[in-house]
Amino acid sequence: MAKYDESSIKILEGLDAVRKRPGMYIGSTDKRGLHHLAWEIIDNSIDEIINGYGSVIKITINEDGSLTVRDNGRGVPTGKHSSGKSTPEVIYTILHAGGKFEEAGYKVSGGLHGVGASVVNALSEWMDVTIYRDGVINTIKFEKGGHVKEPLKQIGTTKQTGTEVTFMPDKEIFKTTQFSFTTLCERMQESAFLLNKLTVELTDVLDDKKVIYHYDNGLISFVEYINENRNCLHKVVPIHGIKNDIEVDIALQYTDSYNEDILSFVNNVKTGDGGTHEVGFKTGITKVFNDYARTNNLLKSKDTNFDGSDVREGLTAVINLKIPEKLLQFEGQTKGKLGTPEARPTVESIVYDNLKFFLEENRDTAITIVEKAQKSKMAREAARRAREEARNGKGKKSEAKSLSAKLTPPQTRNPKINELFIVEGNSAGGTAKKSRDRKFQAILPLRGKIINTEKANLSDIFKNEEINTIIHCVGAGVGNDFDIKDINYDKVIITTDADDDGAHIQCLLLTFFYRFMKPLIETGHLYIAMPPLFRVDYNKETKYFWTNEELKEYTNGKTNYKVQRYKGLGEMNPGPFWDTTMCPETRNLIKVSINDAVLAEKRVSVLMGDVVEPRKEWINENVEFSLEDDYVL
Secondary structure, three states: OOOOOHHHOOOOOOOHHHHHOOHHHHOOOOHHHHHHHHHHHHHHHHHHHHOOOOOEEEEEEOOOOOEEEEEOOOOOOOOEOOOOOEHHHHHHHOOOOOOOOOOOOOOOOOOOOOHHHHHHHHOEEEEEEEEEEOOEEEEEEEEOOOEEEEEEEEEEEOOOOEEEEEEEEOOOOOOOOOOOHHHHHHHHHHHHHHOOOOEEEEEEOOOOEEEEEOOOOOHHHHHHHHOOOOOEOOOOEEEEEEEOOEEEEEEEEEEOOOOOEEEEEEOOEEOOOOEHHHHHHHHHHHHHHHHHHHHOOOOOOOOOOOOHHHHHOOEEEEEEEEOOOOOOOEEOOOOOEEOOOOHHHHHHHHHHHHHHHHHHHOHHHHHHHHHHHHHHHHHHHHHHHHHHHHHHOOOHHHHHHHHHHHOEOOOOOOOOOOEEEEEEOHHHHHHHHHHOOOOOEEEEEEOOOOOOHHHOOHHHHHHOHHHHHHHHHHOOOOHHHOOHHHOOOOEEEEEOOOOHHHHHHHHHHHHHHHHHOHHHHHOOOEEEEOOOOEEEEEOOEEEEEOOHHHHHHHHOOOOOOEEEEOOOHHHOOHHHHHHHHHOOOOOOEEEOOOOOHHHHHHHHHHHHOOOHHHHHHHHHHHOOOOOOOOOOO
């Protein structure tokens, strides 16, 4: 056993701690962690623009793979710091050093309080910083994880202002150092929507691509972009107000869909887990529609009030707050949830006052939305009655019998380890039952058609036997009643054939889970099984392959081998099915996650909606068709 005494305790100087444990600072060293470096530098530029300094950010993927971010803000201060070092050296080499701790530097900030720039430097092979400030151009260069290569020096004069940072991620730390132009574009388009003064120029020198984003109408354009392929009931409604030192900007629009789509941001940081501002928005919008319906006799005295889900059905809204540093509170390290208590009454009041005026001035639109809420209320109450009947009386025995006939349950009842395989068809279901570990794996074969839930409400869903069965198997409810704490399984695994029908069923199931059990995805419980496409027998050895490329690489130069192409899961014997698809030690699973909420909404609405042309256009641009069956050798 290694010696553990005083000499075992190491103090990591400067940025060495970051290089030792990069995951603590950027989450991971995969593609997501790589792009986190870009966001850290870009967020510094955005903070300048939020506070009224500058209007342009230029981002370039250079020929050598490095990334350059340049803004026309004030430029990093270049004087000598009280520590004796130049200020840029302090900013880019010392953790927790930055201008965001003091309100005089930044009134509003979404950055990581000076941690970001130094962390990026620590995880880079080299970083060059050029500063345009006070009529002078200064530069400072770093290498090998933040060590000064060339100290700050003046290299010219200028009339411009701003900061330019170029860095090369360290190949020894990251699994990949190739930045994605698409990923950068998606994030920066979002920023351009949120800041209508911002112009973003993105260039990929390697692939000769260039994109410019600028939206004069800001959040209005954002909502129009999200609803581009939906049937909208009215023009986008902008809401603006300042109260308690909090600036509130909201844009909303109703469509004829059954789904609500609310995105929220604080100081340009996406609050994916909501928070006090979302609570205030939902409370305000529910109250104003109930008050309007009562005042105009659209809700009778005997009628119960609209529920929050009723008035949000078909709603698309973007909420963007600017909160000064002194009031800003986030819950958790990732800043995914706003905790500022003042935000709730502020947003609620501003939403109520603005929407009340809008409804009074636009009676036809108001009645259309209220009528939609009334239909939602009726469907919700019908769904509630159906659930109560299923639980407490009528239909309980027949439903239990139907469920028991379909589901092959695990022997244990431990939701922390149990797995539910949703399998396509009776044949594959039979093989899965023979292959499974009966202690913790359940099998649910799909025996009928699954509806497209993109254009369905809860009452439609409860009429579909297959979807209804899935709801009862998962056990945590559905829609607004879904509670992740009640799930019966740690993993829900979609298992379909590798053909057109299997892909279609997979899309239908993903749409259902996304629309009506989204927390299942957000908390990492939904997976897609990856059964192999090929089995190869060669020299008394059996191997499995998932792509044509893997197969060709293995068989290249070999003779007298036998290839079997699995056209369906039912063709596999229990042994291979267990080894390749069900055994936790040897199977391949894809965890379903939502990286970009806006993009996910666009994809689902385009690909699963009832408007044909956008879907056709997307397929033509993104799918390659071939008549070849290139697994034949």
